[in-house]
Amino acid sequence: MLQIEGLNVYYGGIHALKDLSLEVEQGEIVSLIGANGAGKSTTLNTISGLVRAKNGKILFKGQSITSMPVHDVVKAGIVQVPEGRRVFANLTVRDNLELGAYLRRDKAAVAADMRKVFRLFPRLEERQSQLAGTLSGGEQQMLAIGRGLMAAPQLLLLDEPSMGLAPMLVREIFRIIQEINKMGATILLVEQNAHMALAIAHRAYVLETGRVVLSGPAKQVLEMDEVKKAYLGG
Amino acid sequence: MNEFLQQVINGLSLGSVYALIALGYTMVYGIVRLINFAHGDIYMIGAFIGFFTTRVLHLSFIPALILSMACASLLGVIIERLAYKPLRHAPRIAILITAIGVSFLIEYSMIWAFSPQPRAYPDLLANYQLQLAGLIITAQQLFILGIAIILMLGLHFLVQKTKSGKAMRAVSYDMDAAALMGINVNSVISFTFAIGSALAGAAGLLVGVYYNRIDPLMGIMPGLKAFVAAVLGGIGIIPGAMVGGIIMGVAESLVSGFLSSTYRDAVAFAILIIILLVKPTGLLGKRSVEKV
Numbered sequence: 064m065l066q067i068e069g070l071n072v073y074y075g076g077i078h079a080l081k082d083l084s085l086e087v088e089q090g091e092i093v094s095l096i097g098a099n100g101a102g103k104s105t106t107l108n109t110i111s112g113l114v115r116a117k118n119g120k121i122l123f124k125g126q127s128i129t130s131m132p133v134h135d136v137v138k139a140g141i142v143q144v145p146e147g148r149r150v151f152a153n154l155t156v157r158d159n160l161e162l163g164a165y166l167r168r169d170k171a172a173v174a175a176d177m178r179k180v181f182r183l184f185p186r187l188e189e190r191q192s193q194l195a196g197t198l199s200g201g202e203q204q205m206l207a208i209g210r211g212l213m214a215a216p217q218l219l220l221l222d223e224p225s226m227g228l229a230p231m232l233v234r235e236i237f238r239i240i241q242e243i244n245k246m247g248a249t250i251l252l253v254e255q256n257a258h259m260a261l262a263i264a265h266r267a268y269v270l271e272t273g274r275v276v277l278s279g280p281a282k283q284v285l286e287m288d289e290v291k292k293a294y295l296g297g
Numbered sequence: 298m299n300e301f302l303q304q305v306i307n308g309l310s311l312g313s314v315y316a317l318i319a320l321g322y323t324m325v326y327g328i329v330r331l332i333n334f335a336h337g338d339i340y341m342i343g344a345f346i347g348f349f350t351t352r353v354l355h356l357s358f359i360p361a362l363i364l365s366m367a368c369a370s371l372l373g374v375i376i377e378r379l380a381y382k383p384l385r386h387a388p389r390i391a392i393l394i395t396a397i398g399v400s401f402l403i404e405y406s407m408i409w410a411f412s413p414q415p416r417a418y419p420d421l422l423a424n425y426q427l428q429l430a431g432l433i434i435t436a437q438q439l440f441i442l443g444i445a446i447i448l449m450l451g452l453h454f455l456v457q458k459t460k461s462g463k464a465m466r467a468v469s470y471d472m473d474a475a476a477l478m479g480i481n482v483n484s485v486i487s488f489t490f491a492i493g494s495a496l497a498g499a500a501g502l503l504v505g506v507y508y509n510r511i512d513p514l515m516g517i518m519p520g521l522k523a524f525v526a527a528v529l530g531g532i533g534i535i536p537g538a539m540v541g542g543i544i545m546g547v548a549e550s551l552v553s554g555f556l557s558s559t560y561r562d563a564v565a566f567a568i569l570i571i572i573l574l575v576k577p578t579g580l581l582g583k584r585s586v587e588k589v
Contacts, residue, residue, distance in 0.1 A: 133473075137479035145474060149473075149474035151466070154466060158463050161460075162467050165464065165480055166479035214479060
């Protein structure tokens with residue numbers, strides 16, 4: 064579904080992604096793990112078009128999206144839930160969700176998706192007319208994911224969805240990610256919480272300073288000694 | 298007391314014009330964090346379009362108003378596309394200086410094309426006077442206030458209730474996150490310039506009608522005052538621009554009525570200095586709080 068080949072990204076003089084290649088198949092959950100600054104978010108932002116690659120190719124369903132404007136990438140079906148939630152604090156919860164569906168014209172399907180989001184996150188329904196800025200961190204994360212779902216994504220890019228959440232909430236979020244995947248969305252997940260990310264993924268890539276150093280089925284990656292040492296605390 | 302109320306009435310219509318101009322400043326600032334110093338000149342162009350559509354084409358008030366707004370909004374969009382968009386990722390100072398350059402370009406092109414001589418505006422509105430408990434209210438004042446209120450209500454509806462308005466608020470809050478929703482950020486920025494400039498165009502025509510006199514440099518002072526009004530209300534905050542504009546107009550009117558009209562321009566800058574000392578975020582401004 065998504066193929067990245069030989070991607071190089073620079074921030075000024077810093078070589079942030081080095082010849083990065085990866086692939087996501089339809090229906091998968093693929094996790095991208097690695098330390099801070101390994102280039103995980105940069106990868107997602109380059110796919111979304113917020114960051115431009117110096118060279119390399121990004122193909123989505125066989126079509127190049129390498130130099131597409133951000134809003135066209137969304138239109139093509141790739142939706143990112145950005146790191147740090149980035150909800151519109153000055154708008155209500157409902158307005159945030161409606162903005163997620165900004166490009167969609169099919170009102171009935173949007174309304175159905177809104178009900179679906181409220182089923183996944185009942186808290187959002189209770190607070191739909193509240194300003195998003197008044198929500199707790201966990202609720203904002205739910206809103207950010209819900210907002211992403213409102214775009215009816217084929218490929219959902221999740222950037223650190225567990226960041227800053229209490230352990231119970233982390234499990235809840237990961238359960239919901241699996242549910243979203245079962246409902247039909249392919250997922251590329253960036254996480255520092257390698258344990259959880261590997262537990263729910265089909266396949267995984269390990270990034271180190273902008274390079275893919277390991278990849279394979281998530282269960283195998285979970286068992287690799289170097290991964291255990293570096294990311295799983297033993 | 299009567300004299301005081303009379304000045305307040307005079308100030309209200311002037312203030313509503315400032316408010317219309319201030320809205321453009323504040324909307325543009327809210328989206329791209331730019332003080333568009335050419336904004337006062339768009340207001341001047343609005344006045345000139347009104348002049349030509351009524352003097353040369355002999356249109357009546359409402360069609361002239363619509364044309365002024367349309368041309369001003371087109372000009373605003375063109376300026377943004379040609380002058381500001383290429384500098385979107387440049388240091389802030391570059392785009393600010395460009396705005397000042399654009400302002401001079403418009404002013405002196407107009408002087409070159411139409412001479413610096415003031416022109417007399419045609420009488421577009423009936424010149425009635427209402428007398429109410431010793432106060433004089435002219436039909437023009439009522440008209441200006443009425444049109445300004447209608448436009449502001451329209452703007453409020455647009456920004457709060459429509460999809461475009463929500464997109465605008467999203468872009469103003471977080472441009473990248475808005476783009477990730479599939480919002481075409483460039484279109485939203487153009488749209489913001491279009492709306493803000495249209496309001497300035499309307500203000501230009503209304504002032505032409507009110508003061509009866511326009512010239513190519515007429516945008517400088519009201520432009521600066523409207524900028525102060527926007528800062529006074531809290532730059533980037535739409536209701537703030539409305540409140541700030543009204544306060545500016547009334548303050549100016551009171552000062553010229555009770556002190557001397559020599560000080561009417563000084564009062565704007567006195568207000569600016571005081572607000573920057575006392576509450577730099579403006580009357581309706583809040584310190585932004587970030588949640589982690």
